[in-house]
Amino acid sequence: MRNTIVLVRADDFHKASVALSDLVRYGGMKILGDPRIISPALSEWIFEEISGEKPRKRFNAHVVAQVDLPPAKVIGRLMDIHPPAHILVIPPDENAWEELMRSWGSFKKLKGFHPPKKTKGEEITEWKKRNKRLGDF
Numbered sequence: 001m002r003n004t005i006v007l008v009r010a011d012d013f014h015k016a017s018v019a020l021s022d023l024v025r026y027g028g029m030k031i032l033g034d035p036r037i038i039s040p041a042l043s044e045w046i047f048e049e050i051s052g053e054k055p056r057k058r059f060n061a062h063v064v065a066q067v068d069l070p071p072a073k074v075i076g077r078l079m080d081i082h083p084p085a086h087i088l089v090i091p092p093d094e095n096a097w098e099e100l101m102r103s104w105g106s107f108k109k110l111k112g113f114h115p116p117k118k119t120k121g122e123e124i125t126e127w128k129k130r131n132k133r134l135g136d137f
Helices: 013-025 040-051 071-081 095-106 120-133
Strands: 004-010 031-037 061-067 086-090
Touching: 004 013, 004 040, 004 071, 013 031, 013 061, 013 071, 040 061, 040 086, 040 095, 071 086, 086 095
Parallel strands: none
Antiparallel strands: 004 061, 004 086, 031 061
């Protein structure tokens, strides 16, 4: 299966990790495998390939990750959550996707990223069940 890839461009790797965690917790996505660090030059090339324009701002951290949803759903959920980084969705039918997958094994893994154990929706559902049992709900 060809998974959607997200490119996270942030000021630092901590913000990139927070943005990825937000995709899991608030966007209901699952990060498949380990996020990878890519070069700024590759990141800018991908940005130009996908958006059709040159990046206006330079970032220090460039991370790619595979997610479990189709591109349209990823875009819709991104619009809802507004993560603390610039995120670009790379569909499987793009040349940039092919280039990333060809080089995937050569990228360094993003250290320190651990996806949250539960999404926000799961936390709310669990909270409601717990309070219902206590008679508070």
